[in-house]
Amino acid sequence: MKNFLGVGRNTDLPDDVRFLTSVTQLIRKRIDQGEVSEQSPAIFFLHPQPLDLSGSRETSQVWMLDNGLRGVSGRMWFVNKTASNGTAVHLDPDEDDEQLLQLAVNELEAGHVPAVVFDARTPTPETRYYPEGLANADNFRFIKVFGNLITLEEVFVVIDRLYEQQLCTPNVQQKAMALWEKADKHFTSSKAEDLIQGVLRAGLTGHFPGCDVKAEQPQASGRLDIEIEEASPFDRSQITRHVVLELKVLRDFGSTGASVSDRENDDWTRSGVEQAATYRDERGTRLAALCCFDMRVEYTGDSCFDNVRDLAARLSVELRSWHIFASSKAYRRAKVS
Structure with missing residues (x-):
């Protein structure tokens, strides 16, 4: 049952991510219950405030919506971030999809909040x-509710996006998660690993909302950084453990300015490969990768793995690196070189 937890699940993640994962879990339950409908789609909005429709539409207040026992099609659902309670606006079966869009955006004024559309009319x-609401109807992505094995390339595509949007330079890093203690001197934050882990966990959870993205899982050999696992919607005791990610930050200087040697960084990457392989084997996970975030002064690409390539190949651990720059100028220089 742990994959279907409600309020206590992912409480440290942003509201829009929690909304997406909670609605996805609800949809998994409805598909498991066999929901196939010729009615209008189910449209969910992250909008927990009460609605004042002045009697223009039939509505109902729903408690424990997240238990999956109630059919959801043919309604617009205004729910909280856990999709545990909400208001249902009943839709006219004669209204076509374009009319539903106009209803959401214009009449109900819900076009600018995150929305999920579940359509059970299709085969x-x-x-x-x-993510930006139905007012921007061209900006959407299909959600993989369940069923396909996750590949490392899919995971790396997500991390690439997160890197560009939130990690690559101080300009894109949120003030609350500054990775540099003193960027002009390349002093890295002592919390850099934890901050990067938080960005990745939130981003991967949002991209794979049918999965559980866990961090800091304890076991005999240590604590793994990130694991992506998925419960079967048909037998919830059956868990597919897709990916283990070991995260390492490479430095020239610590948060107080103490130098970090090349030998220490080499030892760090070797340890990362060994940890990724060990955690994968202990957990019975399909895939493992070492993800290095290189905060050193010199941009050297993937040469940080030169000392561990043979080891990684022997242990079947994928290697990938991202360079975090101390300034936008350094980032631009690396791009054009």
Whole structure:
């Protein structure tokens, strides 16, 4: 049952991520219950405030919506971030999809909040996520509710996006998660690993909302950084452990300015490969990767792995690195070189 937890699940993640994962878990339950419908789609909005529709539409207040026992199609659902309670706006079956869009954006004024559309009319039910709301109907992505094995390339595509949007330079890093103690001197924050882990966990959870993205899992050989696992919607005791990610930050200087030698960084990457392989084997996970975030002065690409390539190949651990720059100028210089 742990994959279907409600309020206590992912409490440290942003509200929009919690909304997406909670609605996805609800949809998994409805598909498991066999929800196939000729009615209008189910449209979920992150909008927990009460609605004042002045009697223009039939509505109902729903408690424990997240238990999955209630059909959801043919309604617009205004829910909280855990999709545990909400208001249902009943839809006219004669209204087409364009009319539903106008209803959401214009009449209900819900076009600018995150939305999930679940359509059970199609031969295979479809789920779409609109992060900016239905007013920007062209900005959506299909949600993989369940069923396919996750690849490391899919994971790396997500990390590439997160790197560009939130990690690569101080300009894109949020003030609350500054990775540099003193960027002009290349003094790295003592919390850099934890901060990067938080960004990755939130981003991967948002991209794979049918999965559970866990951090700091304790076991006999240590604590693994990130694991992506998925419970079967048909037998919840069956868990597919897709990916283990070991995260390492490479430095020239610590937070107080103490030098970090090349030998120490080499030892760090070797340890990362060994940890990734060990955690994968202990957990019975399909895939393992070492992800290095290189905060050293010189940009050297993937040469940080030169000392561990043979070891990683022997242990079947994928290697990938991202360089975190201390300034936008250094980032631009590396791009053009």
